[in-house]
Amino acid sequence: MTPSCLAIRGLGVETTRHGAAVRLVDDVSLEVRAGETLALVGASGCGKSLTCAASLDAAPPGVRRTAGSIAIDGVEQAPADIRGRLVATILQNPRSAFNPVRTMRQHAMEGPAARGVPASGRAQRIRVAMADAGLEDADRILALHPFEMSGGMLQRMMIALALASGAPFLFADEPTTDLDLIVQRDILDLLLRLTREQGLGVLLVTHDMGVVAALADRVAVMDAGRIVETGAVMDIFHRPAHPVTRGLRDAHLSLYRDRSAA
Numbered sequence: 003m004t005p006s007c008l009a010i011r012g013l014g015v016e017t018t019r020h021g022a023a024v025r026l027v028d029d030v031s032l033e034v035r036a037g038e039t040l041a042l043v044g045a046s047g048c049g050k051s052l053t054c055a056a057s058l059d060a061a062p063p064g065v066r067r068t069a070g071s072i073a074i075d076g077v078e079q080a081p082a083d084i085r086g087r088l089v090a091t092i093l094q095n096p097r098s099a100f101n102p103v104r105t106m107r108q109h110a111m112e113g114p115a116a117r118g119v120p121a122s123g124r125a126q127r128i129r130v131a132m133a134d135a136g137l138e139d140a141d142r143i144l145a146l147h148p149f150e151m152s153g154g155m156l157q158r159m160m161i162a163l164a165l166a167s168g169a170p171f172l173f174a175d176e177p178t179t180d181l182d183l184i185v186q187r188d189i190l191d192l193l194l195r196l197t198r199e200q201g202l203g204v205l206l207v208t209h210d211m212g213v214v215a216a217l218a219d220r221v222a223v224m225d226a227g228r229i230v231e232t233g234a235v236m237d238i239f240h241r242p243a244h245p246v247t248r249g250l251r252d253a254h255l256s257l258y259r260d261r262s263a264a
């Protein structure tokens with residue numbers, strides 16, 4: 003049965019600075035539902051990327067998860083077991099997400115295999131996902147190693163791998179940075195279609211409140227490692243309760259006004 007809800011509960015992440023523990027993410031709880039996009043927004047450095055990565059035990063070196071769990075339909079899961087299988091990821095810095103000595107074809111076969119897609123279906127699935135992510139000429143690209151590809155190509159490949167995995171949930175951390183505007187729009191349209199038509203549940207980290215307005219159903223606002231407000235997208239724009247939320251909304255509106263006036 004397709005799962006309907008992924009919950010991160012009480013996530014805590016720390017690092018050590020000058021010999022002392024520093025809390026970077028503090029008691030964060032979020033719920034991602036099937037068929038919905040939950041946008042995670044907040045100022046740079048507030049802990050959005052670490053929330054995505056650490057909840058799946060994929061935190062970068064130097065930081066550690068000190069508290070919290072992840073559950074699917076109320077059942078606690080080992081993060082490493084669900085990463086790539088039930089939760090696909092598009093994380094920041096695509097170059098670090100690929101093994102430098104493996105080709106794109108080798109990377110591409112992993113996700114669907116982990117999901118139990120028969121070998122015969124995997125090649126077709128990755129081709130379709132690559133075309134959806136704006137990568138034509140799949141055969142040529144599948145033979146390449148990461149160092150032979152640009153940042154934008156790697157970003158698209160990471161998106162294609164996430165799509166091909168068939169996982170019911172997706173953590174997408176700024177999935178369209180490094181991409182040109184047309185590809186950005188295509189990718190965001192595709193994510194919207196996958197949530198609406200296939201019931202994908204998306205946790206979307208973004209700085210762009212325009213993207214939030216277009217894509218998100220609900221929004222969680224983060225500040226200094228904590229969630230300060232969660233609400234339906236309309237409420238966040240029309241009735242923001244927390245000063246940080248109001249700041250993000252107002253900054254977006256003034257940018258939008260300046261652009262319209264130009």
Ligand SMILES: Nc1ncnc2c1ncn2[C@@H]1O[C@H](COP(=O)(O)OP(=O)(O)OP(=O)(O)O)[C@@H](O)[C@H]1O
Nearest residue numbers: 017026045046047048049050051052062063064065
């Ligand atoms: N590997 C690391 N070691 C130590 N501190 C880190 C590490 N990665 C991130 N941090 C710190 O953790 C905090 C949260 O970082 P994080 O990358 O989650 O922020 P963010 O909200 O995603 O920012 P951005 O929007 O700029 O990507 C920041 O203060 C950052 O400096």
